[in-house]
Structures are given as C-alpha cells and as structure tokens.
Amino acid sequence: MKYLRTFELIEAVVRAGSIRKAAEDTNLTASALNRRIQNFEQEFGWPIFERLPRGMRLNPAGELLMQHIRLQKTDLARVQSQVADLSGQRRGHVSIACSQALLPYFIPEQIAIYRAEHPGVSFTVNVRDRAQAEQDLASFSSDLALVFEPVHLVDFEVLFALPQPIHAVFRSDHPLAGKSDLRLRDCLSHKLVLPTAAYGVRHLMETAAARKGHTLAPVVETESFDLIRHYVTRENAIGFQIPIGLSTQEQETIAHVPLSERDLPVGRLLLGQMKGRALPVASAKFGQQLVAALAHWADQQHVPPQA
Numbered sequence: 001m002k003y004l005r006t007f008e009l010i011e012a013v014v015r016a017g018s019i020r021k022a023a024e025d026t027n028l029t030a031s032a033l034n035r036r037i038q039n040f041e042q043e044f045g046w047p048i049f050e051r052l053p054r055g056m057r058l059n060p061a062g063e064l065l066m067q068h069i070r071l072q073k074t075d076l077a078r079v080q081s082q083v084a085d086l087s088g089q090r091r092g093h094v095s096i097a098c099s100q101a102l103l104p105y106f107i108p109e110q111i112a113i114y115r116a117e118h119p120g121v122s123f124t125v126n127v128r129d130r131a132q133a134e135q136d137l138a139s140f141s142s143d144l145a146l147v148f149e150p151v152h153l154v155d156f157e158v159l160f161a162l163p164q165p166i167h168a169v170f171r172s173d174h175p176l177a178g179k180s181d182l183r184l185r186d187c188l189s190h191k192l193v194l195p196t197a198a199y200g201v202r203h204l205m206e207t208a209a210a211r212k213g214h215t216l217a218p219v220v221e222t223e224s225f226d227l228i229r230h231y232v233t234r235e236n237a238i239g240f241q242i243p244i245g246l247s248t249q250e251q252e253t254i255a256h257v258p259l260s261e262r263d264l265p266v267g268r269l270l271l272g273q274m275k276g277r278a279l280p281v282a283s284a285k286f287g288q289q290l291v292a293a294l295a296h297w298a299d300q301q302h303v304p305p306q307a
Contacts, residue, residue, distance in 0.1 A: 004076075006036060006040050007069045007072065008026075009028075010037065010048070010065070010066075011066075011069065013033070013049070014058060014066065017055040017056060017057065018056055019033055019034050019037070044065070046061045047059065048062030049062055071140070073140070074140050074143075075278075077093065078278060078279065078280040078281065081280045081281035082281055091120035091282070092121050092281060092282030093121065093124070094114075094121060094123050094124070094143060094144070094283045094286045095125075095143050096123070096125055096126065096143065096145065096146060096286075097127075097128040097132070097136040097137070097142035097144070097145040097147065098125060098126070098145065098147060099127075099128070099130070099133070099147045099148045099200070099245075099269070100127055100224070100225040100226070101148060101241060101242050101244060101245030102244065102245065103125070103225075104226070104245060104247065105247055106245075106293075110286075110289060110290060114286055114289055118285075121282045121286075126141065126142050129147075129199055129223075130147050130149050130200050130203075131151045131152075132198075134147075134153075134154075137155065137273060137274040138155055138274060140277075143273065143279050143287075144159075144271065144279075144286070145270075145271070145272050146269065146270070146271045146272075146290065147200075147269070147270060148164060148200040148201065148270075149200025149203060149204065149267045149268060150200075150270055155274055155275045155276075156270070156272045156274075157273050157274065157276070158271070158272045159287055160270070160271040160291045161268050161269070161271075162244070162269040162270075162294045163266045163269075164242040164243060164266065164267050164268065164269045165242075165261065165264070165266045165267070166205065166240055166259050166264050166267065167240065167242065167243050167259070168238050168239075168256060169229060169232055169239040169240060169241050169246070169254060170232050170237070170239070170255055170256075171232055171233055171254065171255070174232075174236060176190070176257065177255035177257070180257075182257045182258065182259055183259070183263055184205075184212065184214070184259055184263040185212070185214070185263075188214055188216075190236075190237065190238050191219045191236070192216060192217065192219060192237065192238055192239075193219065193220040193222070193227075193228045193231050193237050193239040194218040194220075194221050194222075194228075195223065196221055196222065196223050198223070201240050201267075204264055204265065205240060208264045220237070225241060228240070228241065229246075233254065240259075242267065242269065243256070243258070271287070271290050273287065
C-alpha cells in the first residue's frame with residue numbers, strides 16, 4: 001500500500017509527458033515530484049523513464065512497471081468491493097468501453113437500473129471503436145467492453161454474443177422506407193451517410209460492397225452515430241446503424257429496414273472482459289445484468305443469441 005501514492009504520481013507523469021505538467025496536475029512542485037520519481041527508481045533498482053529534451057516517456061522497464069501498477073489497482077478495487085459486500089454495502093466503480101450505438105438508449109437504461117439498486121456504485125463509460133475497446137481491456141482502462149464486431153479477440157473473453165443485422169436508416173417518407181426486402185444495391189444510388197472505417201458497421205458494408213463490385217461514396221462520413229441518425233432527417237439521405245441503437249419512439253420521423261442477409265452477413269455485438277481477469281464485484285455484477293438484458297432484448301426481437 002505504501003507505493004500507491006507513488007504509483008499515482010508515476011501515472012500522472014506518463015499521462016502528462018513531463019515532470020512540469022504532472023507537477024501542476026498533482027499540486028506538487030516540479031522538484032518535489034522529480035525527487036519522488038528518482039527515489040522510487042533508486043529503490044526499484046532501474047530507471048523507468050527516458051528523460052528527453054522535451055519531456056519524459058516510459059522505457060521498457062517502465063512499461064513493465066505500468067502493467068504491474070494497473071494490475072495492483074484493479075486487484076485492490078476488487079478486494080475493496082468484496083469488503084464492501086461483507087459489510088452489506090454495494091460500493092465500487094464500473095468502467096465499460098462501448099460502441100456508440102449503445103449510448104443513446106441501452107447503456108443509460110442499464111446504468112440507471114443498476115444504480116437504483118446500488119447507488120454507491122459509480123460508472124465510467126468510454127466510447128470506443130472496435131479496436132480501441134479491446135485495447136482498453138488489455139490496459140485495464142475498462143473492466144467490460146460491449147462492442148460491435150471486435151477486431152482481434154485474442155484476449156477477449158466473450159460473455160454474450162448478440163446478432164445484429166445492419167439497418168438502413170432514413171426519413172419515414174423516404175422511397176425505400178416501405179421495402180420489405182432491402183438490397184445493398186437499392187441504397188447505393190442514394191446519398192449515403194457512413195461511419196468511419198474504424199467502426200464495425202463500415203467494415204461489414206465495405207466488405208459487402210467490394211464483393212459485389214461496388215464502391216461506397218458517402219456524402220458525409222463521421223465518427224458520430226448521433227450525427228448519422230439526425231442528418232438523415234435534414235437531407236433525404238441513408239444512414240446505417242445496428243437495431244439496438246435505434247428507438248421505436250422516433251418512428252414518426254425515422255424509418256429503418258434491415259439490409260438483406262444475401263448482401264450483408266449479420267454482425268455480432270459482443271459483451272466481454274479481459275481473458276482470465278477477476279473483475280471487481282461491482283463490474284462482475286453489472287456484467288451479469290448486461291448478459292440478462294441482452295438475452296431479454298434478443299428474446300423480444302426473436303433473435304437467437306450466439307455462443
């Protein structure tokens with residue numbers, strides 16, 4: 001425990017990239033912070049920073065130490081939440097990395113449900129694309145990830161897989177709004193609003209278009225799924241989203257139709273954690289709640305969950 005404060009100071013230097021900026025962030029003088037780091041390096045037996053003309057960065061020994069620090073922090077959080085359980089309290093903190101599609105409706109509802117029963121638990125929601133979410137788990141920046149079409153899945157332990165077809169999203173008066181069997185080629189002659197290449201929706205669409213010999217040429221490309229959903233009401237364009245990110249309350253202004261599986265395979269929304277990691281109690285309990293909620297959503301939509 002005696003090194004916790006020093007670990008916090010080391011993390012501050014890593015974030016800031018310099019002693020001077022980290023000293024401002026931690027309310028210390030630069031000389032006091034530098035002495036603290038040097039004293040730790042002397043006790044540790046190795047330097048952990050490269051001291052550069054314009055700042056500081058971790059050397060290989062420092063990178064290994066940072067992995068240890070993150071493990072120590074997450075283990076301490078797990079023990080603290082377990083101790084809180086022993087006293088009949090439910091306290092703790094949950095950090096989750098998730099795709100933008102989950103932000104408008106699903107995640108806020110689930111956090112509110114959890115906090116209604118456990119008001120002592122706080123949350124951090126990190127908006128991440130499919131590669132960043134896996135990096136968050138590996139660096140212990142997030143306890144859980146709920147992401148559409150992750151990239152690598154090397155250290156990703158899947159807790160639940162929810163099939164999600166890609167839906168075309170347009171104004172309710174759009175000429176394609178009434179089609180029951182919507183093909184990709186039907187959309188390509190219209191103005192397209194697409195997410196950037198970092199997102200699973202775009203990846204599946206690019207792959208499908210290339211297979212058919214087509215090229216996607218969006219009039220608007222963005223990292224914001226909110227912008228996609230709202231822009232189609234401004235111009236008679238077509239956006240794309242997964243259904244869990246859409247609301248039935250918008251039906252008067254927005255319609256959405258699934259793209260035919262003959263053109264686009266159904267993607268997977270995966271809930272997961274770092275493989276082999278023992279989560280803090282609050283995060284583990286929230287993960288169990290998410291599994292139940294996703295299973296309920298699948299049941300309501302008559303979607304068979306995947307293993």
